[in-house]
Amino acid sequence: MRTKMEMMILQTQAEFCKALAEVDGGTFQVDRWDRKEGGGGISCVLQDSNIFEKAGVNVSVVFGQLSEEAAQQIRSRGKSLKRKDGKLPFCAMGVSSVIHPKNPHIPTIHFNYRYFEIEEADGSKLWWFGGGTDLTPTYLNKEDAVHFHKTLKDACDKHDRKLYPEFKKWCDNYFFIKHRGERRGVGGIFFDDLDSPTKEDVFDFVRSCAKAVVPCYIPIVKKHLNDSFTSEEKQWQQLRRGRYVEFNLVYDRGTKFGLATPGSRIESILMSLPLNARWEYMHEPPKGTKEAEMLQVLRNPKDWAQ
């Protein structure tokens, strides 16, 4: 499975970078890196380019011993882990991407698909898949939200019609900025600890999700490429980017796991942060504005794929 998954994440990275570069006209900076403790990765970043303010697509395969801190991030999800001589061999691999466009009418997308293996003291192996794709618009465009969710639903439905409703809800719950009482965006799908029915079945499902990234996002980018925008709209985008930073640094499990894993590559983990972000004291958009409409949806998630 390790090899199959590794091939899949590399292919996903290549396809998505190709599609983004075609739209943007720029060239990704490609960095290969090694992790002293085991493994490494490839980070592809397009920064301050034509269409994208910051586009990062990262693949990593890391293995070695799980730190106590990183193990806690897992235990908090209800897994109890038996160490051998204090050691806990693990292998984690995945593809992860965050795209922040310049134009506030093109939404930010994030996706991440990953596979995890842990060897316990008695030699038994735990494994699971996790992942998701979610959209964070600055302004609400209902057609975009519907297209995005329907594309994801189609990818899920091929495997089991129960998956999309469950993972859509999971996404709304996961990307919740608790202290603000709002979601990060209009959602998508999110799942973790997926280990049934079989390893092959879960992999096939994850591959379908990863294949859906280009068709669920690129048409939206192309549609809004030439939308005009005002400096006020740009400023609202910067405030929303501030919220994005809040979620990623305060709540996101992947970021926390990365920051807590010794030898992890900080630049690749924090490439998810936008080029620019803004915080204004007591900012609340006036009722009836497009900004207030966006907030309304972030506070009360909707069912877009019906």
Add this chain to the structure above:
Amino acid sequence: MRTKMEMMILQTQAEFCKALAEVDGGTFQVDRWDRKEGGGGISCVLQDSNIFEKAGVNVSVVFGQLSEEAAQQIRSRGKSLKRKDGKLPFCAMGVSSVIHPKNPHIPTIHFNYRYFEIEEADGSKLWWFGGGTDLTPTYLNKEDAVHFHKTLKDACDKHDRKLYPEFKKWCDNYFFIKHRGERRGVGGIFFDDLDSPTKEDVFDFVRSCAKAVVPCYIPIVKKHLNDSFTSEEKQWQQLRRGRYVEFNLVYDRGTKFGLATPGSRIESILMSLPLNARWEYMHEPPKGTKEAEMLQVLRNPKDWAQ
């Protein structure tokens, strides 16, 4: 003590706001707020003004029952707390301030002085003071760093000459951005859990520290008020502000405690975040530049008050 401390923090807020408004020429927005669960505060904010991009000076007095999450933030500091019927009455008060100037040659200052009381199951009261003042320049100015640290040292030395060296070191350790391997700034003083020799002694010491805020910072602001700067220098400031956000959202105890306390006022807690911040992938200033000089000091803290 509650009343004495409350008077002191209100006076500190008033004096600092007055000094900042005099320099800036702008007027602070003053917001009083109540906390449903008990207590409230006054937030004073000057945003996008003449000299200051964002200046926040906040006073709060909150009481009620400590949430399990908030109690954990305290237990992680080695205090074990005995609950009565699952409840843990507490009172926390303090003055807290972060000032982000526009000009990259004027440093950011942060200070916070606070008093905490907890009543345990057996009726015994735990109490302690905490606090500190630290400076975060965008560019290193040695004279500023020396003036800042000497003013703090003088305030400490009046009480006990052992205090400054200990709290200077504590500050360097506390404001450490672990995943970057660098400090947030050039330090200052920091202490927590201070409960000896007597409540009066600690209060007198804390008051001296609070009185030192104006003389340690305002002269530096006035000195650099009219310094010219380039757009490159402004950009470096924005990148440093990104690091400031990373520290506050990932590590700062006060922010974590605030986000974990039900009914706390998010806008007052997050007023510490700058108006604008920036993240660039793989940014590393070339050797021999002023930017590299700053980083060098953040990676290897110096003794400024000798």
